[in-house]
Amino acid sequence: MLNIPFKFIKSAFHALDPEDAHSLTISALKTPFHPRFKAINDERLKVTLWDKEFPNPVGLSAGFDKNAEVIAPMLGMGFGFVETGGVTLSPQTGLPRPRIFRDKKNEAVVNRMNFPNVGAKQFKENVEKFRAKDKNNGLVGIQIAMGESQTKAEDDFKPLLEQLGDVADYMVFNVSCPNTPGLRNLEQKDIFIELASELIEHRNKTWGSDNLPLVVKFSPDQSEETQKDLAAACLELNLDGIILTNTTTTRPDHIDPNLKDRPGGLSGKPLKEKSTQAIFNYYKLTEGKIPIIGVGGISSGLDAYEKIKAGASLIQVYSALVYHGPELATQICRDLLTLLEEDGHDHIIKAVGTAH
Numbered sequence: 102m103l104n105i106p107f108k109f110i111k112s113a114f115h116a117l118d119p120e121d122a123h124s125l126t127i128s129a130l131k132t133p134f135h136p137r138f139k140a141i142n143d144e145r146l147k148v149t150l151w152d153k154e155f156p157n158p159v160g161l162s163a164g165f166d167k168n169a170e171v172i173a174p175m176l177g178m179g180f181g182f183v184e185t186g187g188v189t190l191s192p193q194t195g196l197p198r199p200r201i202f203r204d205k206k207n208e209a210v211v212n213r214m215n216f217p218n219v220g221a222k223q224f225k226e227n228v229e230k231f232r233a234k235d236k237n238n239g240l241v242g243i244q245i246a247m248g249e250s251q252t253k254a255e256d257d258f259k260p261l262l263e264q265l266g267d268v269a270d271y272m273v274f275n276v277s278c279p280n281t282p283g284l285r286n287l288e289q290k291d292i293f294i295e296l297a298s299e300l301i302e303h304r305n306k307t308w309g310s311d312n313l314p315l316v317v318k319f320s321p322d323q324s325e326e327t328q329k330d331l332a333a334a335c336l337e338l339n340l341d342g343i344i345l346t347n348t349t350t351t352r353p354d355h356i357d358p359n360l361k362d363r364p365g366g367l368s369g370k371p372l373k374e375k376s377t378q379a380i381f382n383y384y385k386l387t388e389g390k391i392p393i394i395g396v397g398g399i400s401s402g403l404d405a406y407e408k409i410k411a412g413a414s415l416i417q418v419y420s421a422l423v424y425h426g427p428e429l430a431t432q433i434c435r436d437l438l439t440l441l442e443e444d445g446h447d448h449i450i451k452a453v454g455t456a457h
């Protein structure tokens with residue numbers, strides 16, 4: 102075990118190209134020397150959702166462990182669950198590099214990856230390897246994505262659902278990546294209803310309605326009208342969950358000028374308010390009946406708590422790991438316990454939606 106404080110390696114790490122830094126991190130995580138932190142094991146943070154017990158509400162967001170290679174090490178850093186993927190049916194290389202850019206001052210990232218990954222077959226072997234080794238059976242979400250040569254999303258999503266459903270604790274279909282041409286069209290009301298209905302039917306036929314929670318991930322850039330339509334559709338279709346949000350194509354005024362016109366999705370701190378607002382709106386529109394996973398710009402327990410109060414039952418992080426290092430999940434858990442105490446809640450679930 103090698104727990105070098107992140108502040109000592111941060112500048113070396115940030116001198117590298119962001120994607121090289123990420124690859125190096127993944128390689129390091131695959132060795133026995135990766136950092137581990139004593140898990141926060143506290144009844145007040147345990148969340149039961151979809152008949153599963155999440156040891157804490159802090160998850161790793163999709164895109165970090167695209168190939169399901171480092172599930173165990175990430176759980177070992179204190180994450181309550183890991184969302185792997187997005188995975189496509191066939192391996193693909195994604196858009197040309199460079200395709201990840203940092204704005205250190207604003208603790209932001211812009212990416213235009215478009216799902217580089219090893220493809221469903223190798224991905225599944227990786228999850229199975231984890232399952233075979235990890236006797237605790239940590240919770241693993243699998244995000245399925247549309248391949249770059251595909252024009253009909255269901256032609257990818259349906260076989261992926263079949264192939265990977267038996268190794269997933271929940272499955273996410275992504276209709277919100279800004280880097281896949283046309284993908285966000287799937288957020289149009291009629292197109293979304295048709296797609297989600299087909300996937301639910303296919304899930305029911307393949308795995309049964311109770312065995313594989315099916316969750317959608319939305320963009321933070323939807324209009325209020327779209328939010329209203331899609332919230333109604335999710336309720337009507339009885340979808341199991343909503344992840345809010347993916348990255349944004351908007352750029353705040355204060356963003357690094359180099360990123361202002363750079364195509365791609367912006368994540369990290371500047372996304373925080375937008376995604377919290379989306380959580381607030383969806384929680385209200387769905388009357389708290391559909392579990393929400395909140396993600397976007399969380400870098401502290403307070404950020405996580407804001408999302409929980411807006412309506413999230415679980416939260417996820419990605420970009421803040423780049424700026425705050427591997428102790429982030431345990432730090433957020435510690436902070437959440439303090440915030441719960443301050444508000445007089447004896448369990449995290451009591452805080453969900455209290456901003457309403």
Ligand SMILES: Cc1cc2nc3c(=O)[nH]c(=O)nc-3n(C[C@H](O)[C@H](O)[C@H](O)COP(=O)(O)O)c2cc1C
Nearest residue numbers: 162163164187212346347368369397398418419420
């Ligand atoms: C480099 C990078 C790759 C990403 N890849 C995916 C992906 O494959 N699928 C997905 O749904 N979101 C992906 N995301 C978005 C994150 O999962 C998350 O929704 C977003 O970054 C907001 O959270 P954050 O501000 O904590 O980073 C990616 C983000 C980054 C920075």
